[in-house]
Amino acid sequence: MEALNAPRGTQDILPPDSALWVELEGIIRRVARSFVYEEIRTPLFEHSELFQRGVGSETDIVCKEMYTFADRGGRSLTLRPEGTAAVARAYLQHNLANRGLPQKLLYLGPMFRYERPQAGRFRQHHQFGFEVLGAGCALVDVEVITVAIAVYRTLGIQRFTVLLNSIGCRSCRPVYLALLRESMTPHLDKLCPDCQRRHAGNPLRLLDCKNPSCQPFLDQAPHSADHLCPDCRSHFQEVQRLLSLVALPFQLEPRLVRGLDYYTRTVFEVTSPDLGAQNALCGGGRYDDLVATLGGSPTPGVGFAGGLERALLILVERGAANLTPLDVYLVHLGPEAQERALLLSQELRQAGLAVDQSYDARSLSSQLKIANRKSARYTVIIGENELRRGVAMVREMALGQQTEVALSSLLAHLRTRG
C-alpha cells in the first residue's frame, strides 16, 4: 500500500522544533499577561459570509485565497483566513461588552488560504493577534503598537520602525476615494489589469499595487492623510504625539493601506532594520466599522496580527536552542538500581526538575550516550556498588566533573549547583 503524506501546503511540527513553538507561544502569552489581554479561541471554520462581509468581498483574501467548501448540509463554510473577523463575531454573539469595555483579547493558531503552495507559503499557517474592542481613543492604537514591539523585543529584535498612515473614516474616506479615482482616470490605460479592476471597485487598493509599471502613477496619487475630516485628523495627530511620547520611531507611509476592507483611521506595520529586505514583522490598524458591519451596534476596535512562522525564524536566528531542557538523566545498572531510579525520578520531578531515564536494561556506555544526545545537565549514575553504599555518581556534563553524592542529599546537591 502507498504511504500517505500530509496534504500539500501543510507541515508537521516535529520535535525538537515543537519545543520552539511552545516557547514562542509562551513568550506571546507572557506579553499578553503583562498588558492584561485575555485569550480567545474561535472555531477553525466559520460561515463564508462572515469573511465576505467582514474582510470584504473585493479583497485578495476573499476573492482569490479563501479555503471554502460546502458541507454535507450544503452550507458554505470557510477555514478562517485571518483572526479579526471571527473575534468580532464572537464578541457580538456572546455580548462580551457585558464583561466591561474595552475587551482586550489575544488569539493564536492556524489560519488557512487556498493558493499555489510555494516556498515559505503554507495553506495552513499560523498567526497570533491582539485585539481591543470597545475603545476608540488614540491611546489604545499606541498600546497595541507597543504590545507588538514588546513581543518582537522579547524574541530578540532590538530596533524598530513603525510605518503609519490614516485612511480616514466613513465620512471622510468617500471624498478621498473620489479624488484618488479621479487622479488615476487619465492613466487608466497604462495601469495593470488588477489596478483597472480596483479603480472601478476598490480604489484604495490601487495604492497596494506592487507592479513596477504602475508605480510612477501611484506615486503621484493624493494622500489619504491630507484629506481627513477634523475628527480623523486630530486622532491621527494624537497617535503620532503619543508614539513620540513613548519614544517609538515612526515614519508616515502615505501608501500604506493594508489588504483588508475593515480598516479605518490608523493603519500600521512594524518593521525592523535588523532584518534586511524582508523587514515587516506584523501589521494592523483600527476597524471602527467592523462590528457594525456584522450586525452589532457601532463599536470601535483596533489590533494587529503577526505570523508565527516568521516569529519562529527570528527566535531561531537569535540563538534560541535546546528548549526542552533535561536537568537529570538517571543511569541505572541492575534491577535494584532501576527501581531506585524510578523512586528517585519521582522525588526529583516533584522538586520541579526535568528527569528522564532508560526504560530497559542497557549497558553503561549506551545509557551515557543517550544522556549526551539529550544534552542532560547532570547524569546520575547508580550501579549495584553505589547502591550498596547509598551513593550515586553525579556527572556535571558541561564541566565533565564527577562527584560522589549520598542518595539522601542528591536533591540538595543538584539544587545548590543551580
Ligand SMILES: [Zn+2]
Ligand atoms: Zn474621518
Ligand SMILES: [Zn+2]
Ligand atoms: Zn497596478
